[in-house]
Amino acid sequence: MIFTRKRQPLNKLTIAHAAYTLQKEVKWLGITLNPTLSPNLHLRMVKTKTNNTIKQLTQIIQPTFGLCQREARILIVGVMMTKILHGSIIWYTNKNRNTVRKKLTGRLFQAVQLSTGMMKQPPLPCLELYGGIRDITKQNIRLAHNYLHTKLAALIDDGHRTLIWKDLTVPQPIHPSPLNNLIEKNTLLQQHFTRTETLSPFPVPPWCHRGSWKENKSGLALRNLELTWRAPKG
Secondary structure, eight states: OOOOSSOOSSSEEEETTEEEEOSSSEEETTEEEOTTSOHHHHHHHHHHHHHHHHHHHHHHHTTOOSOOHHHHHHHHHHHHHHHHHHHHHHHHOOTTHHHHHHHHHHHHHHHHHHHTTOOSSOOHHHHTTOTTOOHHHHHHHHHHHHHHHHHHHHHHHTSSOOOOOOOTTSOOOOOOOHHHHHSOBOOHHHHHTOOOOOOOOSSOOTTOOOEEEOOEETTEEOOSOOEEEOOOOO
């Protein structure tokens, strides 16, 4: 187990088919473990950094509506970093495990709302600005909005599934707005050209589980919203 105060005797450590060089510090997915620190001091340092990240996410989430995809990725990475840092706290102590999990899943749910352009209330005031939108389109948006939130709530509340990050240094293709991609008529032609993003981490956190989901209902194609997570065998 890499969460230890003692210096590792090995020069290299293999995790998820990736080799890591062990020196005075061990770094795992953004968590820097210093063997010279006591458990209490390391715990205090991680808590401070995590609390600052949560405050920054709260400031971003409250006033923002409809982020572009790259901004959404950055936000999700921030949420995942918060989850990972809190995960290191749980590995040091099992106290407040459920409280930490509920707080992090709430932040994750907010990040998913932003990444899809969907807030807690249907964006009807924005739709009223466009005079050419028919009532049937507004009703479809209401149905898609409610259906999406129901699925996301069921997905996140089980405590095992989570969004995971992707390397942001790779140039990303330009896509239309997630809100435009989300609500479309489910035709064979659109199904043929549907491409769903998969956010995959490397290396994989040890607490992730296998699985994926993609739902279609009432003629609405939910795209760009396939959550995929993997775990190393063994």
